[in-house]
Amino acid sequence: MTRSLLLVGTTKGAFIFDGDGARKTWSLRGPLCEGWPIHDLQWDPSTRSIYAGGGSAWYGPAVFRSEDLGETWTHSSEGLTYGDDGPKIPTVWNVTPAHGSIFAGVEPAGLFRSDDNGATWRHVEGLREHPSRPGWQPGAGGLICHTIVPHPTDPERMWIAISAVGTFATEDGGATWEARNRGVVDCNSPDPHPETGQCVHKLVMAAGQPDRFYQQNHCGVYRSNDGGQQWEDISKGLVSEFGFVMGAHPRDPATGWVIPLSHPEEGRTAPGGSLGVWRTRDGGDSWERHGEGLPQENAFVGVFREAMAVDRLDPAGIFFGTSTGTLYGSVDEGESWSVVAANLPPIWGVEAVVLD
Amino acid sequence: MAEAIDRLDDAAPGMRNRLLDAGPSIRRHINVYVDGAPASLATPLGPDSVIHIIPAVSGG
Numbered sequence: 001m002t003r004s005l006l007l008v009g010t011t012k013g014a015f016i017f018d019g020d021g022a023r024k025t026w027s028l029r030g031p032l033c034e035g036w037p038i039h040d041l042q043w044d045p046s047t048r049s050i051y052a053g054g055g056s057a058w059y060g061p062a063v064f065r066s067e068d069l070g071e072t073w074t075h076s077s078e079g080l081t082y083g084d085d086g087p088k089i090p091t092v093w094n095v096t097p098a099h100g101s102i103f104a105g106v107e108p109a110g111l112f113r114s115d116d117n118g119a120t121w122r123h124v125e126g127l128r129e130h131p132s133r134p135g136w137q138p139g140a141g142g143l144i145c146h147t148i149v150p151h152p153t154d155p156e157r158m159w160i161a162i163s164a165v166g167t168f169a170t171e172d173g174g175a176t177w178e179a180r181n182r183g184v185v186d187c188n189s190p191d192p193h194p195e196t197g198q199c200v201h202k203l204v205m206a207a208g209q210p211d212r213f214y215q216q217n218h219c220g221v222y223r224s225n226d227g228g229q230q231w232e233d234i235s236k237g238l239v240s241e242f243g244f245v246m247g248a249h250p251r252d253p254a255t256g257w258v259i260p261l262s263h264p265e266e267g268r269t270a271p272g273g274s275l276g277v278w279r280t281r282d283g284g285d286s287w288e289r290h291g292e293g294l295p296q297e298n299a300f301v302g303v304f305r306e307a308m309a310v311d312r313l314d315p316a317g318i319f320f321g322t323s324t325g326t327l328y329g330s331v332d333e334g335e336s337w338s339v340v341a342a343n344l345p346p347i348w349g350v351e352a353v354v355l356d
Numbered sequence: 357m358a359e360a361i362d363r364l365d366d367a368a369p370g371m372r373n374r375l376l377d378a379g380p381s382i383r384r385h386i387n388v389y390v391d392g393a394p395a396s397l398a399t400p401l402g403p404d405s406v407i408h409i410i411p412a413v414s415g416g
Contacts, residue, residue: 056415057384057385057414057415057416058374058383058385058386058411058412058415058416059374059375059383059386060373060374060377060383062373075370076370076373077370077373078370078373080373081378082378083378084378084379084380085378086378087378088377088378089378
């Protein structure tokens, strides 16, 4: 019997929603992870574990792990440090299982790896050794390594994204990295096409096509067909080119979702107070807006970069959480929406898990 | 004080990372007191010293 879970990271802890087979009725558990601010939760199918990354202002960064679907947790930050002479790490922004290891993206931007299910960590130094590093500047949310996209079959290949530095890729397991920002505009720089400095908000890989990517950037929505070597703007038709989240369909490489927001100087909220999810079925050549079930007026809410998830069922379920603590869900690939939960703390991360 | 935190970590593995940041230094929003006075990692301890480790209001 198929069972769904929604893993939700918030400013006041993690929450887990247990869903019925129809994905219509959900029951809440939480707050979990000691109520720590949690940026991201992800499911590791190889060990049937949940990982949660975040950081406490008191106790520092940590990655939490549960082996029993969130009933009990352990946590560790052993080795999650740049050393006694290095900058201090306040929090973990992303945790991603890949090929038997766990990767964590932190602030200030860097990548860590665990090969013992999160008990101990070591710094993947190659990323911060990139020659562009002296010029790395933070975005409004900080200098954060917020996205990790592993290659589906080659453990030596991976893409990461840093705000406001850009996308990087490795083909040697993290020893060396290459900036992959050509074609992405930096609209906050006198040079619109620098090698680095672009403020990438979210990077997703297209289903079944490991060289095709979509990117929601501060300055537009983009696609690449060559592993990020070259990007093409696909913002045309959207109400705003600014936004944080991006979702990719689990089977169709041409389908994806974004939630456009107003420009930073206008608040980074639903444009005109009307919340809509925009879907493309043609790789970004065109977009269609859907708002049924979402507030269409007086809704000045944001959606943070990790706060959208797509499940692997058919039709695909889409779930996203707002900065004001409302979790929405769709079971018809984004055409209509309903409230999964209201009155949560501000939502930072959403992950959808399907258990057989 | 630093040695006491190491002993605490022996008893509760991982506790050192909860209290100390890179440096090592006591985390910004953690206050440590020895016999009622603000302390640092270098503060010496007597055989009857009382240690308080208290999360600060500034931490949230």
